[in-house]
Amino acid sequence: MSQAKGYAAQSAETPLAPFAFERRELRPNDVRVDILYCGVCHSDLHTARSEWPGTVYPSVPGHEIVGRVAAVGPEVSGFEVGEIVGVGCMVDSCQHCHACDDGLEQYCENVFTMTYNSPDRVTGENTLGGYADHIVVRQEFVLKIRHGEEQLAAVAPLLCAGITTWSPLRHWKVGPGHKVGIVGIGGLGHMGVKLARALGATVVAFTTSPSKREEALRLGADEVVISRDADEMAAHTGSFDFILNTVAAPHDLDPFVTLLKRDGTLTLVGVPAEPHPSPAVFNLVFGRRSIAGSLIGGIAETQEMLDFCAEHGITADIEMIAMDEIEEAYRRMTASDVKYRFVIDMATLGTAA
Template structure:
């Protein structure tokens, strides 16, 4: 057991505050790491404020974690002390169901064990996340970080990156495909970067004309302003795939209408309240699909990191000290960040 310094939410209405916790001693297959950077995800805020009605307090958020290995269990073969490693949204699963066997641990039939706000399958203790100076996790759920990438910029790839990479790969984004990305936030800006690197024709959809220039810098070939009906109509029946990253309730029909036959609208943003049901004829008449996608399995997340290493892709970030996390949450609600906050955990050690 070792004392770890962290920040935690103690109830739904309170700000995050300093919190000390005890990390377990490494088990046979465990990796212990000193956390260097942790990304700030909108789901951290949802959980801290119990907006999904499942929060276990005290809550230490953080599931976009990059760290340096400081110790390993006796049976660890994947990493050694000193390695730069990463942990995403999961730290365990049943490992025996059909989905786990296919490397789709995020769809574990028993439910995967979240990096925070979950129950450890071995000792039943609540899991605490990356807003902390140290983490201990089974090597099976750790990842190698490409040496060519900035570790701080890598952190958001563990959620924002894989959340957009997985549906782009699943539905075949690439040369000759037209891909729409809805929203240019933490998820959306990664969707643009990744779809562009895959060779797709990328169109960013936004309500903000001020984002046109930045979207093109990130790799968008075109930008459509959602409030402009002429711009929307010009793209009717032309998209192979949409990745909808918006985490607010809205009408899905305009995007379905832009899909060609057999096109797919994939939802990755999670609103507090469900979207209105789309019109059935919008789906039936062109065999369109409305789908969802949840992060990615361990193997696919490593594939995503390696892909980003080859193309030099990281998240656009603003690095903050841990002591400014509550301010960052308020700014995140106002979309006042380009495009992801990342906590430098040295600020907590000091």
């Protein structure tokens, strides 16, 4: 076992605080990663505050991890000590179902193992995430990072926000000649704009806030539509090949469905606490339009995304914080007061703990 330091929630009502715990001994195919940076995802907050059911305490969140390989098991062949790597939302899966065989571990028919708040497939113990000084992960779920050292903090959110938007863009074959909408300009949406633009699509950003118009253009949108403006929306009726909806609050989907071409798809990646209002069937059947969903991405997709981002100089827009600033970061994140992702400098953990 190795002694680890981290930050944990002990209950839904208590703030995250220093926490000492043990990581497992390396199994033959394990990689130990000393964590340099960990992004802060809204899922972390949902879990720590038990806003989603099933939180097991103590809970150490964090699944946007960039670090350095510190040790490898005897059967590890793809990683070497000193290499910069990433760990995302998954740390294991059954590896033998149809989904896993297809490289889509996020849809594992026997349930993938989450980086935190999930039972380890061998011991059954609760997984503890990246708000810590190191983590131990089987090699199949460790990713190579090819960005420069100066970009590593801004790479961390790619392990969740990046792959969550990349996977549907690739699945629905977004590229040159496509008109693509991105709904919501936040942690997910800002990555959707960057990636869709880099894939060669014409990108239209949708926001409810006129104040975000210039920001969306800066991120790479060709046009910005204020979704509360009926005239601006109507001007795009029936013109989109694909729309990616990143908003995690319940809202009417019908205005976006009507913007799709025949055979167009509206894909949801934001997960609201309450259901969206039921869409009108008329808008779907008269146009053979679809509403779909997408969950993060498989390991092969994630590596593809990281390599693409390194080649095109793409990272997340971030604000760096110290470990002991996490509660304030959660407060600001709830208020949508971040552009666009907080990242914890794990070098501050020693001071905080």
